[in-house]
Amino acid sequence: MPKNIKVSVLGDGGWGTALALVNLRCGNEVMLWSAFADYEKILQEGRENVKFLPGVKLPTDLRITSDLKEAVDFGDVLVLAIPSQYLRDVIFRIQSFSYQGKILVSTAKGIEKKTCLRPSEIIRSVLGEDLPIVVLSGPSHAEEVARKIPTLTVAASGNLKHAQYVQEYFRDPQFRIYVQKDLTGVEFGGALKNVIAIAAGVCDGLQFGDNTKSGLITRGLYEIVRLGVKHGANPNTFFGLSGIGDLITTCFSKHGRNLHVGRELGKGRKIKDILGEMAMVAEGVDTSLSVHQLCEREALQLPIMGEVYQMLFHDKDPGEVVETLLSRTPFEEWKAFDFSSFQPK
Numbered sequence: 001m002p003k004n005i006k007v008s009v010l011g012d013g014g015w016g017t018a019l020a021l022v023n024l025r026c027g028n029e030v031m032l033w034s035a036f037a038d039y040e041k042i043l044q045e046g047r048e049n050v051k052f053l054p055g056v057k058l059p060t061d062l063r064i065t066s067d068l069k070e071a072v073d074f075g076d077v078l079v080l081a082i083p084s085q086y087l088r089d090v091i092f093r094i095q096s097f098s099y100q101g102k103i104l105v106s107t108a109k110g111i112e113k114k115t116c117l118r119p120s121e122i123i124r125s126v127l128g129e130d131l132p133i134v135v136l137s138g139p140s141h142a143e144e145v146a147r148k149i150p151t152l153t154v155a156a157s158g159n160l161k162h163a164q165y166v167q168e169y170f171r172d173p174q175f176r177i178y179v180q181k182d183l184t185g186v187e188f189g190g191a192l193k194n195v196i197a198i199a200a201g202v203c204d205g206l207q208f209g210d211n212t213k214s215g216l217i218t219r220g221l222y223e224i225v226r227l228g229v230k231h232g233a234n235p236n237t238f239f240g241l242s243g244i245g246d247l248i249t250t251c252f253s254k255h256g257r258n259l260h261v262g263r264e265l266g267k268g269r270k271i272k273d274i275l276g277e278m279a280m281v282a283e284g285v286d287t288s289l290s291v292h293q294l295c296e297r298e299a300l301q302l303p304i305m306g307e308v309y310q311m312l313f314h315d316k317d318p319g320e321v322v323e324t325l326l327s328r329t330p331f332e333e334w335k336a337f338d339f340s341s342f343q344p345k
């Protein structure tokens with residue numbers, strides 16, 4: 001294997017920028033693609049991502065472009081760090097360039113509206129089923145990764161060799177990567193924790209205590225497992241970095257955007273006003289709509305995620321939501337699962 005590789009990071013948000021910095025630290029040659037030419041200019045001239053990752057210097061050896069063809073041509077590996085609702089558009093544009101033979105690393109944590117597809121499914125639906133795709137996920141806030149705070153993640157691919165490739169080339173002492181094969185479970189964990197984080201934020205906004213929030217997160221995990229397993233995920237995955245690991249970070253971190261959305265909702269603010277003043281994307285909002293659509297299709301009841309949808313899309317009052325959830329009859333704690341007999345697909 002070569003000592004270093006060329007990596008193109010598509011997406012100049014907080015996460016794309018942090019991953020570009022990790023790759024530079026690993027000795028790789030890196031190009032960062034911005035979707036907007038005027039913002040590319042700001043990045044080039046100021047060498048700081050003032051909008052999405054302020055306070056972190058961008059070294060001069062980080063190449064920056066807004067020419068998508070140039071970025072696709074450059075990388076041996078293409079990292080997709082684009083929020084899931086914009087991903088399809090970018091993938092459509094990549095279609096006419098030479099992406100064949102390159103490993104695609106998908107990092108979006110969401111589920112597309114209407115199609116209800118996971119990011120890797122969006123990519124495959126446009127670029128073809130046989131692509132080498134690796135999903136990189138886990139408790140990894142950009143703000144911390146960029147500042148070299150030790151972080152543990154997981155690279156998942158149906159073909160373990162592709163995940164190991166990413167592990168080999170993207171890893172440095174502060175960015176540890178485990179591998180595994182359950183891409184479905186890793187993507188469901190990453191997307192659904194954002195919806196639960198909104199609910200956790202509502203608990204904070206209503207000034208509930210640690211008991212309430214811990215209980216909510218635990219029952220939220222149960223809902224994540226239910227939906228994920230129904231789609232073929234391995235239940236064990238949800239007890240790993242991309243499941244409980246990311247759920248904990250998202251529900252407690254000061255960097256959590258979905259947590260912020262929930263907190264403001266809990267204080268009684270309107271969702272339109274909350275989102276209107278955020279530059280960054282809170283993926284849990286759209287994902288909550290996708291989860292609602294999936295549950296309708298599959299006649300599945302997920303009470304917490306259902307109530308988050310009601311608050312976001314039907315202005316249901318958080319106080320009423322609490323009443324609805326607490327008046328449900330409690331049943332056997334993990335009744336739907338017998339993990340020991342699970343057979344991964």
Ligand SMILES: NC(=O)c1ccc[n+]([C@@H]2O[C@H](COP(=O)([O-])OP(=O)(O)OC[C@H]3O[C@@H](n4cnc5c(N)ncnc54)[C@H](O)[C@@H]3O)[C@@H](O)[C@H]2O)c1
Nearest residue numbers: 012013014015016035052081083086108109141142280281
């Ligand atoms: N920030 C994190 O810590 C983190 C960590 C892991 C995964 N992720 C995931 O990575 C993905 C990217 O998130 P982020 O935090 O870097 O985003 P961000 O909120 O920091 O930035 C938004 C990004 O969306 C881009 N964008 C806006 N409109 C667009 C359009 N029409 N077409 C293409 N791109 C457009 C912006 O240029 C910018 O790159 C998300 O799915 C997120 O869940 C984020």
